[in-house]
Amino acid sequence: MDNQEALQRTLNRARRALQILEEEKAGYGIRVPVDLQIELEEKQKEVTSLEAHMSELQGEHPATLPDNLPRHTDVFVGRKQEIARCLEALSPSDRGWGVEISGISGMGKTALALEVAHLAREQALFDAYLFASAKATWLSVEGVRQETLTLSSLDSLCREFAKGLGQTEIVNMSNATVRRRALLDALRGRRALLIWDNLETLNTEEQEMIAEFLRRLPTPNKAIVTSRRPIGESALTIRLDRLSEAEALELIRAKGRLIPQLAQVLNATKPEILTALHEAAGGNLLVLTWTLGKVAYKGCSISTALERLRNGAFIDELIITTHQQNPLAASEMIDSVIEPKVVVESMTRIAINSFNRCQTLGDIAEIPDQLNWIPSPAPKELGNALPQLLDISQDVKAAFTATLSRRSELLNRPINALRKLQNSLAFERNPQLATNSRQITDQWLAILETAQRTLHQTAQQRQEIIQVYIAGNALDPETAKHRFKGRIDIFREIETLSLADQPPVLLLYGGRRAGKTSALKYLPHKVDSTLVPLLIDLQGAASATTLPGLATNLATQIIEAARRLPRRLDLPYPNEIRTDPFIALQNWLAEIERTHPSKRFLLNLDEFERLSEVVEATGSRAPLNFLRNVLQHRRQWILLFSGSHEVAELPSYWNDYLINTRTIRVSFLDEESARELILEPVENFPKIYQPEAVNEIIKLTRCQPYLIQLISYEVVERLNRDIRENKRELEAICRDAIHRVSIADVQAVIPTVLERGDQYFRELWTSLQQSDRNFISRLIQGQNPTAQDKRIVKKLIRKEIITPQGNALQIPLVQRFIEEVLEEENV
Numbered sequence: 155m156d157n158q159e160a161l162q163r164t165l166n167r168a169r170r171a172l173q174i175l176e177e178e179k180a181g182y183g184i185r186v187p188v189d190l191q192i193e194l195e196e197k198q199k200e201v202t203s204l205e206a207h208m209s210e211l212q213g214e215h216p217a218t219l220p221d222n223l224p225r226h227t228d229v230f231v232g233r234k235q236e237i238a239r240c241l242e243a244l245s246p247s248d249r250g251w252g253v254e255i256s257g258i259s260g261m262g263k264t265a266l267a268l269e270v271a272h273l274a275r276e277q278a279l280f281d282a283y284l285f286a287s288a289k290a291t292w293l294s295v296e297g298v299r300q301e302t303l304t305l306s307s308l309d310s311l312c313r314e315f316a317k318g319l320g321q322t323e324i325v326n327m328s329n330a331t332v333r334r335r336a337l338l339d340a341l342r343g344r345r346a347l348l349i350w351d352n353l354e355t356l357n358t359e360e361q362e363m364i365a366e367f368l369r370r371l372p373t374p375n376k377a378i379v380t381s382r383r384p385i386g387e388s389a390l391t392i393r394l395d396r397l398s399e400a401e402a403l404e405l406i407r408a409k410g411r412l413i414p415q416l417a418q419v420l421n422a423t424k425p426e427i428l429t430a431l432h433e434a435a436g437g438n439l440l441v442l443t444w445t446l447g448k449v450a451y452k453g454c455s456i457s458t459a460l461e462r463l464r465n466g467a468f469i470d471e472l473i474i475t476t477h478q479q480n481p482l483a484a485s486e487m488i489d490s491v492i493e494p495k496v497v498v499e500s501m502t503r504i505a506i507n508s509f510n511r512c513q514t515l516g517d518i519a520e521i522p523d524q525l526n527w528i529p530s531p532a533p534k535e536l537g538n539a540l541p542q543l544l545d546i547s548q549d550v551k552a553a554f555t556a557t558l559s560r561r562s563e564l565l566n567r568p569i570n571a572l573r574k575l576q577n578s579l580a581f582e583r584n585p586q587l588a589t590n591s592r593q594i595t596d597q598w599l600a601i602l603e604t605a606q607r608t609l610h611q612t613a614q615q616r617q618e619i620i621q622v623y624i625a626g627n628a629l630d631p632e633t634a635k636h637r638f639k640g641r642i643d644i645f646r647e648i649e650t651l652s653l654a655d656q657p658p659v660l661l662l663y664g665g666r667r668a669g670k671t672s673a674l675k676y677l678p679h680k681v682d683s684t685l686v687p688l689l690i691d692l693q694g695a696a697s698a699t700t701l702p703g704l705a706t707n708l709a710t711q712i713i714e715a716a717r718r719l720p721r722r723l724d725l726p727y728p729n730e731i732r733t734d735p736f737i738a739l740q741n742w743l744a745e746i747e748r749t750h751p752s753k754r755f756l757l758n759l760d761e762f763e764r765l766s767e768v769v770e771a772t773g774s775r776a777p778l779n780f781l782r783n784v785l786q787h788r789r790q791w792i793l794l795f796s797g798s799h800e801v802a803e804l805p806s807y808w809n810d811y812l813i814n815t816r817t818i819r820v821s822f823l824d825e826e827s828a829r830e831l832i833l834e835p836v837e838n839f840p841k842i843y844q845p846e847a848v849n850e851i852i853k854l855t856r857c858q859p860y861l862i863q864l865i866s867y868e869v870v871e872r873l874n875r876d877i878r879e880n881k882r883e884l885e886a887i888c889r890d891a892i893h894r895v896s897i898a899d900v901q902a903v904i905p906t907v908l909e910r911g912d913q914y915f916r917e918l919w920t921s922l923q924q925s926d927r928n929f930i931s932r933l934i935q936g937q938n939p940t941a942q943d944k945r946i947v948k949k950l951i952r953k954e955i956i957t958p959q960g961n962a963l964q965i966p967l968v969q970r971f972i973e974e975v976l977e978e979e980n981v
Contacts, residue, residue, distance in 0.1 A: 165204040171197055220282040220318045220346070223271055230269050231408055232401030233262070236392050240270040243390035244279060244347065244376045250389045251368045252348075252377040256771070257394035257699070262439045263380040264351050266394065270378060271349055280347040280376070284318040286311045287351035308360045308367070312337050315348060331978070334367060342372045353381040366920060382699075393771060397439055402432035405439075409446050416450035423456050431456070434463035498533050502587075505540050509594045515605040518598060519554035521547035526694075537584050539575060539591035543598075546571045550602070552632050562609040564632075565602055572599045618874040619842065619884060622835045623867040625860065625910070628671035631679055632718075637835050638676050639859075640827030641669065645680040647818055652685050652756050652792045659785060659812060662758075662796040664820030665954060667860035667914055670796045673820060674758045678719050686723065687756045688715040696764035701776055704768055705735030709742065712757075723750075736780040740787075747790045755791050757784070762795040766805055778811050785813075800952075821954060828857040832866055840888045842873060843895045850900045856965040864911050865967075868903035869895050908971050915971040918955075926950060931976055933962065934969060 240253045253270070255263045264287070275283055309330040316324035316333070321340050327333045348371075353361060361381075368377055369388060379389075397405065406428055410417035420428070435441040445463060448454040454462075505525060512518045525544060532541040546568045553564035576595050582588035622637065629638045644662075651657055664670050677687040690711045698704040709728050716723040728742035746755070759765075759781075769775055784791050801812050823831065832848050833839070847869075855861035873895060876882060887893045908915065919927065929946045933939070939947050939960055947960040956963055963969040 161204065168197065168200050168204055220284060220320065221275070222318055223275065223283050223285050223349075224268060230262075230265055231404040232397060233266055233269070233394075236266060236394070237270055237273065239390060240266075240378070240392060241273060241277075241279075244270070244274055244378075246345075246374040248390075251371045251375075252379070252389050254389050254391045255378065255380045255394065256382060256391065261394040261396070263394055266392070267349055267351060267378045267380050271347060274347055280345045282319065282344060282346035283349075284315050284346060285349040285351070286314040308363050309333065311350060311364075312367075316340065319344075319346070334363075338367070338370055338372060341375050344375060346375045348375070348377040350377060350379045353379055362917070362920075391770070397432070397442070399429060399432050402435070402442060403428055405442065406431070406446065409443075409450070413450045416446060419449055419456060427456055427460065431460055431463070434460055498536065501528055501533070502536055502540065505536070505544075506590050506594070509540075509543055510590075510597070512598065512601065515550065515554055515601060518547050518601065519551040522551050537582055537587045537591075539579060539582055539587060539595075542571070542575050543591070543594060546575070546598070552630070555627070562606050565606045565609075569599065569602050569606065572602065618877055619840060619870050621867065621870055621874075622839065623863045623870060625864040625867045626667075628675055630675050636837065637831075638672055639831045640823045641673050641676075641820075642680075644673055644818060644820065645677065648677065648756070648794070649681040649685060651816060652754060652794075653682070657754075657792045658814045658816040660792070660794040661801070661812065661815050661817045662794055662820060663800060663817050664798065666798050666917060667858075668820045668822075669859045670798075670820045671760055672859075674760055674794075674796060677756075677758070683721065684752065684754060685756055686716070686719065686750075686753050687758055688712050689758045689760060690715070691760050692764045693761040696761075696767045698768070699771055701772055701774060702732045702735045704772075704777060705731050705739055709739065736776050739780060740783055743784065743788050743791055747788065751790075753790065756794055757791060758794045758796060760796045763797045763799050763804065766808075769807075775807065778807070782811050785811075822857040823859050823862070825852060825857055828852055828855075828859075828862055831859065831862055835866070840884060841894070842870075842887060844891060844897075846897050847895045847900050850897045854900070854904075854965075854967050858965055860914065861907075861911070861965065861967055864907050865900065865903060868906050868910070869899060872899060872903055904967070904970065907967065908974065911967075911971075915968060916975075918968065919972060919975060922955075930955075930963070930972060934973060934976070 240255075242248065243250060243253050253267075255266055257263055268285075271283055271285070274280060312330075312333055313325050316322075316337050319340055321337070324333055324336045324340060327336060350364065353364060364379075368379070371377060377389075403425075406420065410420040431445065432442065435445060441463070445459050449456060449459055505528065508521060508524055512521070521544065528536075528544065532544070549568040549571065550565070553561050553568065572595050576592070576599075579588050579592055579595070582591065624634060624637065631638070648660065648662075651660060662670055662674070674687070674689050677689075681687065688711075690708060695704055695707040695711065698707050709731060713725050713727065716725045725746060726742075728738045731738040731742075743755075765777055768777055781793060785793060795812070795815075800817070801808060801815060804812075822828075829848060829852070832851055833841075833843060851862060851865050851869075855865060873887070877884065877887075882893070922930070926946055926949070929939070929943055929950070933956070947956070950956045951958055951960060954964055955968075963972075
């Protein structure tokens with residue numbers, strides 16, 4: 155007993171020392187001294203060792219479960235209902251694979267996931283607890299800290315989990331696909347809880363593969379996933395909102411118990427001041443934690459903290475600090491602020507810093523994506539120059555993504571715009587902004603002019619075929635020019651229906667990468683000037699997590715689309731959009747009608763299905779009710795929904811909104827247009843194809859435009875390699891047909907095409923139901939459809955996956971891919 159008491163005293167002292175070290179570390183914010191970090195890690199190991207020894211003395215066995223859950227290093231308050239729902243979803247009786255925790259940055263998604271995991275461990279729900287994070291930062295009293303060990307890909311996550319299970323042979327596998335399957339096999343017969351944190355940092359393709367992995371997770375294993383937006387199905391979705399007043403006050407008191415110097419301040423503070431602190435922070439966990447850190451460690455009084463919260467100074471400082479570590483988190487914080495003027499200082503400083511960091515053409519081209527959260531039109535406090543630099547960066551992006559032959563020409567526009575901006579800086583009201591803008595324009599102009607000279611010299615020297623095929627991205631008339639082929643019948647039908655006395659709702663329907671978005675981008679160039687097509691990308695708009703954020707995004711996209719019309723149209727910015735967003739949008743549309751009485755506006759909602767995500771995220775159908783109001787009351791506005799789902803495939807509530815709908819199908823190209831796309835993608839394209847090779851491309855792709863571009867792209871790459879390696883001249887190839895692209899060349903690039911187009915093929919295959927896939931498998935094996943297959947056959951014909959006769963796949967390339975998938979599954 156004496157040994158046990160002595161050990162308990164030693165353990166208590168070690169735990170107290172560890173707590174002191176953790177508090178000291180919290181005071182340093184982002185830059186923790188190396189010696190303190192080492193001391194903290196050593197103390198953590200000491201506590202773990204002492205705890206294990208104590209368990210042995212008490213007759214218990216030390217834990218041997220695979221378990222890498224991070225220790226609790228901060229307080230956790232509230233979220234009781236969410237915790238209960240999560241634990242229920244993790245029980246073996248629940249049929250889902252687990253829990254998805256979503257919400258904007260700073261709401262405590264990771265903290266909730268770890269709290270639930272620790273509670274599950276206390277209740278012995280699983281025999282393994284494996285944590286892996288894709289996040290680069292974490293929440294502290296100083297805002298956001300850098301994480302040193304993060305996992306940036308799905309395969310890295312799988313390696314980490316396999317390592318945690320002790321499956322070294324899985325870790326050492328060379329094939330990522332085989333590794334995922336082996337990990338699933340290793341989980342069979344176990345009860346493991348996988349925690350995958352901050353998956354929004356992964357790209358869309360990897361998120362989709364994770365969703366597929368989770369759907370296949372063998373029971374009774376479960377997973378907890380945290381992400382800004384839900385990524386999968388068949389799981390409980392928990393969306394974290396801001397803290398309630400009671401939760402915020404509980405957090406403040408808990409922080410006081412943890413940090414003595416903060417407790418002294420709080421004890422002398424009236425309760426109504428703490429309530430005001432919660433209100434000024436908007437219930438935002440990150441902002442509140444940051445503010446308490448300022449009070450605890452930076453000598454800031456409660457009254458000063460409250461004042462700086464109310465005037466936006468604290469939020470500006472937090473956003474700028476956050477942006478240095480995590481630009482995505484900073485943009486989300488700005489989007490969550492109701493009044494943009496509150497964060498105008500942070501907007502300005504972040505924009506200037508981003509502009510100044512540009513050293514290459516590619517750096518400038520990335521600016522539109524980095525700063526796409528700045529509203530348009532920008533707040534007047536940003537001055538005149540900064541918004542113009544944003545527009546110039548968009549032009550550079552268009553040039554950067556163009557073909558080499560067009561890139562030099564397209565740089566003329568941003569270069570001229572920079573020169574005009576330089577001449578106008580004398581009229582900038584803010585002297586400091588004028589000085590910063592002069593430095594940026596000088597730097598950018600030097601970069602662009604140097605790039606243009608280099609591109610011009612390269613174009614003169616090279617003997618290769620200039621790559622003009624565009625596989626993947628939608629064609630844009632500003633860069634692709636006449637590369638868009640066919641679809642005249644679609645343009646005429648849209649124009650005729652839109653200008654009718656009583657136009658219907660239009661549904662532009664077609665498979666993935668069938669050319670819907672490209673058609674919508676070219677539409678303004680193909681219709682009567684009375685019709686004004688305005689393209690909105692709802693895939694981007696759906697990233698908004700609040701209704702004001704969505705409304706602002708919609709208005710911004712409409713304004714930008716109007717500016718990019720063949721005949722530019724400058725629209726005003728809607729008033730009061732942040733306070734009453736959709737009423738403001740309705741009034742705004744009415745104002746536009748009055749200003750342009752002779753026009754009809756065609757609102758093209760691309761990827762419209764993504765609105766369902768907004769409905770689920772916000773719990774409100776206000777966006778859909780707004781669209782219905784447009785249909786019923788705005789005579790000059792016509793709605794076109796574009797997507798890959800028919801009305802019958804959507805959630806049932808869509809039936810209330812898509813009334814009187816006319817479907818326009820975007821199918822494969824006609825053969826004449828397909829041949830033109832291959833042989834004459836641009837004017838004066840060299841004659842590089844044998845007729846038989848063109849026929850082979852037509853046969854393999856069934857005139858699907860994306861696949862034509864993909865094969866043709868790889869054919870040109872193959873031919874250019876031949877020119878480089880064998881020092882052949884392009885002129886000789888064009889002159890002698892025997893040296894042109896042959897059927898053999900087309901067949902040779904198919905493996906590369908299947909690899910580069912993997913996302914397209916795999917998405918097509920995984921989007922089908924299991925019964926559909928089983929039927930296709932039988933079809934490929936030569937079996938004929940049966941009477942029981944009638945419903946499936948009808949659906950797959952409608953989706954243009956199988957032929958109208960129902961006895962074969964439409965596209966041979968798709969069949970080649972599916973055959974490989976089936977072969978892998980049978981290995």
